[in-house]
Ligand code: SF4
């Protein structure tokens with residue numbers, strides 16, 4: 001028996017007599033509260049299927065509403081409106097409008113997977129959160145997120161050339177997100193980037209040549225070279241074609257499910 005969320009109960013469907021005595025027992029006020037039945041006309045009977053077709057959402061139908069996920073959830077501890085059990089409940093009933101109401105919260109899942117570890121039915125609520133965020137994006141309820149834009153650029157390069165070039169991925173990602181690379185550099189981003197490229201443990205291990213190869217002079221030069229000449233994996237042509245055909249086929253299947 002699912003636990004009904006308060007937000008699904010309209011206040012005008014709650015009835016309670018102020019003064020009521022039954023068989024000599026005073027059940028006035030909250031003791032006699034009744035919820036009037038309701039009809040939900042705006043549900044999508046295919047919604048559960050759509051979410052199950054998305055990566056992470058496969059097991060959403062298994063939920064038995066125990067609430068352990070919400071209890072363990074990192075985000076729920078900060079904001080009680082972040083409620084995986086509730087969204088899973090709405091998904092299984094096809095209550096898309098309830099999901100859309102929370103479009104600005106669902107993406108906040110931090111993927112800590114506490115919910116997934118505790119779930120007794122292997123629903124993988126973290127995956128469901130991702131699938132719901134994905135659906136919201138696909139349906140245009142939210143703008144395309146930075147991870148989606150990054151994935152697109154990353155995948156494009158993989159499919160085209162069988163490898164990625166870090167500098168090109170970053171450059172095109174910033175272009176798509178409208179980030180100003182110069183501003184990021186001014187904010188110290190470049191410093192962090194260089195620090196990451198400089199592999200100090202290599203120096204401590206006296207591996208001088210690998211260290212020099214990662215200096216902020218050689219590294220950017222190599223990256224600039226790669227941006228210009230775009231190296232590709234040897235004999236990638238046919239493999240890339242097959243992979244692209246496979247990805248297109250999967251997209252068509254997902255759209256057919258949608
Ligand atoms: S822990 Fe699993 S079974 Fe329990 S409410 Fe969450 S998703 Fe459903």
Ligand code: SF4
Pocket residue numbers: 069072073074075076084108109110111112113114115116125126129
């Ligand atoms: S993975 Fe997301 S939904 Fe699950 S516990 Fe962590 S923040 Fe909550």
